[in-house]
Amino acid sequence: MSKGITSKEVDYSQWYNDIVVKAGLADHSSVRGCMVIKPNGFAIWEKIQQTLDKMFKDTGHVNAYFPLFIPKSYLSKEAAHVEGFAKECAVVTHYRLKNSADGKGVVVDPEAKLEEELIVRPTSETIIWNTYKNWIQSYRDLPILVNQWANVVRWEMRTRLFLRTAEFLWQEGHTAHATEKEAREEALKMHDVYADFAENFLAIPVLKGYKTESERFAGALDTYTIEMLMQDGKALQGGTSHFLGQNFAKAFDVTFATEKGDSDHVWASSWGVSTRLVGALIMAHSDDSGLVLPPKIAPTQVVIVPIFKGEDQLKQIKEKLDPIIKFLQDKNISVKFDGSEHKKPGWKFAEYELQGVPIRVAIGPRDLENNTVEIARRDTKEKQIIGIDEVSSFVPQLLDTIQKDLLEKAKAFRKEHTTEVDTYDDFKKILESKGGFVMAHWDGTAETEEKIKQETKATIRCVLLNNESEEGKCVYSGKSSKQRVVFAKAY
RNA sequence: CGGGGUGUAGCGCAGUCCGGUUAGCGUACCUGGUUUGGGACCAGGUGGUCGCAGGUUCGAAUCCUGCCACCCCGACCA
Known part of the structure; x- marks a missing residue:
């Protein structure tokens, strides 16, 4: 950790x-x-x-x-719209400040009141x-x-x-x-x-x-x-x-x-x-070591950490890797070479893990001798040694693999945390224990939706498009329902 | 707007109850040296209007009064 x-x-x-x-x-x-x-x-x-x-x-x-x-008047032209946003608007009422009487700062100049107040956009419709x-x-x-x-x-x-x-x-x-x-x-x-x-x-x-x-x-x-x-x-x-x-x-x-x-x-x-x-x-x-970023959205996709003593060794490493870096960059892969002498390799390892860089390449004297590098993937923390000539083909492949694996992992998590329930007791039990999406029948009324929200803090996240129709009874009211909807506690 | 809490070095905190050496610790930062394959070590050093304004006192981070800011829980919001 x-x-x-x-x-x-x-x-x-x-x-x-x-x-x-x-x-x-x-x-x-x-x-x-x-x-x-x-x-x-x-x-x-x-x-x-x-x-x-x-x-x-x-x-x-x-x-x-x-x-x-x-x-301000624009906002109120659409009734439902103003109803939804009025309570959270910042309002501009004046356009000028002046020196305060005690000379210690500035105050709003009451003379500079706007004829019509302006709101700072909460959305631009x-x-x-x-x-x-x-x-x-x-x-x-x-x-x-x-x-x-x-x-x-x-x-x-x-x-x-x-x-x-x-x-x-x-x-x-x-x-x-x-x-x-x-x-x-x-x-x-x-x-x-x-x-x-x-x-x-x-x-x-x-x-x-x-x-x-x-x-x-x-x-x-x-x-x-x-x-x-x-x-x-x-x-x-x-x-x-x-x-x-x-x-x-x-x-x-x-x-x-x-x-x-x-x-x-x-x-x-x-x-x-x-x-x-x-x-x-x-x-x-992400995990307890920091950010985990999918390669396609990571600002830096590959970080190279050289392990070296003295400028000569750093230069040697750099020369060895330069063509590889160039090759990867030509493939639109963003590579960072961190040759800074101020931080130790261990510090850099931890730092780039914290920042979620998908792949780390470490190379030191040992590798120079063996013509190898150590490759570590951020998502699984797995490390392996590969030949330096393999890097150009291995890295792009691994980026793809990480991208796919992250999605698969997230899908598996969602599957595990999606539960069908048929009684209100189960509904509450699932929300309290593992949370996630709860698929339940709902009678279609705003009253029921509101009651459930008040009692459990769960809201209807959505009704799925292409939802399968299924006869059932609303978990709250027991009235008949033709489909399940997605409930969850939400941010 | 209700309930609770916190303001002390860049960051994290101790000291406040019970006033009294030069306000301390960790970390970060700077200098020198030894180090470098998972957040190095040793030595030295820089850095403080103790949230703000009054008051009590020989003396206030500490006690009193007022104010301000932020955080958490609710209410609000998606």
């Missing part, structure tokens, strides 16, 4: 916090609820960004940028739809497939690094369509993109489903979600995609001339994922 990390078994949330801080991902800032994302953490976010951005563009989207500030009104006249202007990378602010009461911060980074896609069918297909398409990304890059298996009415995004007709399972048995909503119907088009009066010459309101979707995914990555794979 690594120095200073609380064991997962002892205190899961302390373990999580220790990893974030000790691996240098982020820190609490001096501003309540806001974090400083440090280089190691930001590098992961950049990988997420790069990968997703390409996936968005490959599916026909383009990027744009809208203002941070939204006039309103400002964007107010803009789309100007962009759309005809069906020929549609669809609009725009994404924005931005920061948003939601004034949460209690925050946790990456999982819930007052300010966070995200992307939000906002699309406009001529038909209901097309808008819904778009929402589902992006839902698929998120699921694909989660499984194939983050190595986190997801449940694909839709939210019940009470868990839906404020202003949406349908919210599609990818639900992930963390190592402590709690669920995490990894990303959502919303079918917004014509709600925002109606609120902002966005109409277009159809092919037939009629006028109709535009159909909409929106979708987003945030820096929360970094938190998901930590909680899905």
